[in-house]
Amino acid sequence: MRIDIVTLFPSMVEPVLAESMIGRARKAGLVDIRVVNLRDYATGRHRITDDYQFGGGGGMVLKPEPLFAAVEALRTPAAHVVLMDPRGPRFTQAVAAALAQREHLILLAGRYEGVDERVSEMADETVSIGDYVLTGGELPALVVTDAVTRLRPGVLGAEGAAERESFASGLLEPPQYTRPEEFDGRRVPAVLLSGDHARIARWRRVQALWRTWRARPDLLGGAELDAADRRILERFERGETADDVEPAATEREGHGRDSTR
Numbered sequence: 001m002r003i004d005i006v007t008l009f010p011s012m013v014e015p016v017l018a019e020s021m022i023g024r025a026r027k028a029g030l031v032d033i034r035v036v037n038l039r040d041y042a043t044g045r046h047r048i049t050d051d052y053q054f055g056g057g058g059g060m061v062l063k064p065e066p067l068f069a070a071v072e073a074l075r076t077p078a079a080h081v082v083l084m085d086p087r088g089p090r091f092t093q094a095v096a097a098a099l100a101q102r103e104h105l106i107l108l109a110g111r112y113e114g115v116d117e118r119v120s121e122m123a124d125e126t127v128s129i130g131d132y133v134l135t136g137g138e139l140p141a142l143v144v145t146d147a148v149t150r151l152r153p154g155v156l157g158a159e160g161a162a163e164r165e166s167f168a169s170g171l172l173e174p175p176q177y178t179r180p181e182e183f184d185g186r187r188v189p190a191v192l193l194s195g196d197h198a199r200i201a202r203w204r205r206v207q208a209l210w211r212t213w214r215a216r217p218d219l220l221g222g223a224e225l226d227a228a229d230r231r232i233l234e235r236f237e238r239g240e241t242a243d244d245v246e247p248a249a250t251e252r253e254g255h256g257r258d259s260t261r
């Protein structure tokens with residue numbers, strides 16, 4: 001897969017792409033990411049890329065010609081052009097999964113107050129990474145590149161690792177712990193040390209449901225839920241907590257805690 005990021009600020013984008021999983025994926029040849037300087041496609045002595053807005057109103061607008069010229073130069077038969085724009089449809093895991101199927105993405109990072117409307121007409125798709133306005137499309141383009149790259153085969157290592165994670169089932173992830181078992185008086189939930197894999201799976205599922213129900217109830221409508229999950233959600237609705245449904249304490253601890261009540 002190839003991803004071209006067209007930006008006026010390559011140095012804002014490059015270092016991020018050199019690090020961690022994406023840096024490794026690039027070195028391994030799993031993804032070909034190129035950062036393209038929009039100014040290289042501007043003409044004239046001053047290589048101007050922005051201009052005043054027709055109709056008045058403050059703010060500079062990115063001119064169409066350099067963006068069209070950049071896209072024409074980069075285009076392949078498989079190219080899919082995506083404009084970063086806070087007015088676009090929301091970027092979600094489903095959009096990332098769809099983009100990850102493509103062979104070639106051209107991501108256009110806007111700047112200043114906006115981009116000439118003819119550029120969004122030329123783009124195949126527009127995406128917003130959230131309901132807030134950033135100073136430009138560089139961070140959004142990096143967000144899209146990261147979310148898409150990690151879905152490509154081989155990038156995360158273990159086969160299908162991405163699929164097991166948050167949002168794949170439509171629920172938020174359950175809590176995770178590593179050593180030490182006790183840190184500053186805070187203990188890892190005993191269930192995770194119990195070795196009882198069925199119970200651990202149940203506990204994780206209840207925690208995922210609990211977190212999603214509390215923090216992101218809007219996700220529950222699109223989540224893959226079975227009858228048992230629905231019964232658990234009904235218990236939350238009645239005022240029970242995750243710990244009521246599937247206690248984190250082991251049998252022995254559970255009794256100990258009850259006796260001190």
Ligand code: ADE
Pocket residue numbers: 084085086110127128129130131132133134135136137140
């Ligand atoms: N450019 C500025 N803000 C943005 C956002 N939230 N999403 C995509 N592009 C943007």
